[in-house]
Amino acid sequence: MKIRSVAIALIALACSPQASAAPDGAALYESNCAACHQVNGGGIGLPLSASKLATVSDNYIKSTIRHGRIGRIMPAFPELSSAQVDAITAYIRSWSGVAGPQYPDTPLPGDRRRGGSLFKIYCSSCHSSDGSGEGLGTGVTYSRGRSFAVMPPAITNPGFLASASDHMIKRVIMLGRPGTAMKSFLDVGLRDNDFNDLVSYIRSFEAKQRIPSAAAEETEKSPALMFDSPNDFATTIASIKSAIEGKNFRYLPDRHLEKGLTESGQVNRRQMTIRYCNFQQLYKMMRVEPRLGVGLPCRITVIENDDGTVQLIAMNMRLIAQLFNNDQLLEFAEELHEIQLDIIDEALL
Ligand code: HEC
Ligand code: HEC
Structure with a gap:
């Protein structure tokens, strides 16, 4: 629970430095x-x-x-x-x-x-x-x-x-x-x-031209997208991986969320980040905006809460790409965003 809120706070901090300022x-x-x-x-x-x-x-x-x-x-x-x-x-x-x-x-x-x-x-x-x-x-x-x-x-x-x-x-x-x-x-x-x-x-x-509708923007405002999984921790991870492969993406070796943050013996094994990519897609995006490197490859984090429920957390690619205000990048991010949602949809079946 604690690490989850820290992770979300970090993402929120990285994406909206002014979010909590009093409106002066x-x-x-x-x-x-x-x-x-x-x-x-x-x-x-x-x-x-x-x-x-x-x-x-x-x-x-x-x-x-x-x-x-x-x-x-x-x-x-x-x-x-x-x-x-x-x-x-x-x-x-x-x-x-x-x-x-x-x-x-x-x-x-x-x-x-x-x-x-x-x-x-x-x-x-x-x-x-x-x-x-x-x-x-x-x-x-x-x-x-x-x-x-x-x-x-x-x-x-x-x-x-x-x-x-x-x-x-x-x-x-x-x-x-x-x-x-x-x-x-x-x-x-x-x-x-x-x-x-x-x-x-x-x-x-x-x-x-296309401008996102106000309603779509409203639901897309959060930098982190969260989903409840109907399955247990191991099944959720396995189904995300198979959905990733189904999309012709590769996933990188497993990584626990706390890796590098805590001593290796104490890493919480019920929090796993699955990193995946399609190198062609990455290359296209990095050529448009090299600063995007900090947010790539794509990742979906799976967390098991104390009460046994399992949740997925993914980055809101569309929102993050909007911060760069670059049409071409937005188009690629849009593509990746849809793929990411497809993978999550499939994994949650
Ligand atoms: C000689 C150059 C010039 C010509 C010719 C010109 N504009 Fe402009 N236009 C400008 C500039 C400079 C501004 C920005 C001024 C400002 O808002 O401070 C501007 C601003 C505008 C804006 C406001 C846009 C905004 O973001 O606020 C509109 C609308 C506009 N022009 C329409 C037209 C139309 C229609 C014509 C032809 C009938 C025209 N302009 C001819 C130079 C020109
Ligand atoms: C990085 C530079 C930059 C920053 C930061 C920026 N603007 Fe602008 N702004 C511009 C430029 C350039 C335009 C002209 C748009 C164009 O090129 O068509 C503009 C246009 C505008 C206009 C339209 C003016 C008109 O005549 O129609 C408004 C209003 C405006 N900005 C307000 C803001 C406000 C408020 C902020 C801060 C929240 C802000 N801008 C931050 C560069 C900037």
Whole structure:
């Protein structure tokens, strides 16, 4: 029992350094955001200026913190609690002295094709032809075009689309963002239906991308996945191994959980970690993100409690990969996550 809670505490600690901090918005901003956004923005992140805050809702800020901009520099912060996200948002909001606007969630009617043509003429020089913002003033790497004090963001990014309502996007295009290259397109002579068409075009990228649903995220928040086994300790281990082989994975020599932590004579033999891998898969992932080495190979730990019940503990690969905010890695982790759940499903039959 004791070692189990220590192990879980260690995993939790490694994955969410802020989990237990009291929600002090200023301190959380300082430790999570200021490195890029400084105070009021500037730096690497987009400015969070008073004029911008007057045009974005609190929900937009909260959702941006949660989802980040996958594949860009802006990280997702799935490990922050709702109270912490609220505290950071309230702190940022306090810079502007005005409450955030509320936008209706209703979609705007528009002609996506026509919007696409307008986009090519008026927007793609900065936001790139597909809105990804790649190319000029890129936010993909830490460099940016010399001509931009503020880089053009990725406006087709799933994190942006999940956060911004149609009405907010329209307002940005109409009014621009003072002090940046994003000017008001009212001044250029675009009209109301042009703005709606542009919004429809930008929104159409949403269907091409995937963002985890709120419900799925809720159940997937824990860094450790735990399952009760219907079988005894030895049977559970044997069935996990056969499920691993069934998936064309190999498992490494048995290792007791406490190995290396306790003198060998005192190791608890009722706590076993089964490490398994498929070298091709590992290689693919390590090439994308070498830091992932700390979490690999995959492992499932089997524990027999004092009352004889047996439990499995596995790492939540999907959640851990999300911390790296890297699309390609997420895809591989997703694959491994499913395989891991299959193995556990089969072992628990
Ligand atoms: C590693 C750098 C980095 C960190 C850390 C970071 N951001 Fe960002 N943030 C960015 C970048 C870069 C963008 C622009 C997104 C793009 O490139 O499309 C951005 C965009 C945003 C936006 C959207 C602004 C707009 O104009 O729409 C908000 C809001 C935001 N960040 C808030 C935060 C908050 C709050 C935190 C801390 C919890 C944070 N960011 C941490 C780099 C960062
Ligand atoms: C000259 C370069 C330039 C052009 C042209 C341009 N933008 Fe921008 N755009 C920017 C920059 C820079 C920002 C970031 C400003 C900020 O938020 O601080 C931005 C921000 C935005 C945002 C807000 C995104 C966010 O993360 O907050 C939207 C939406 C947007 N632009 C849409 C458009 C559309 C649609 C067009 C064409 C009608 C367009 N832009 C043309 C440079 C440009």
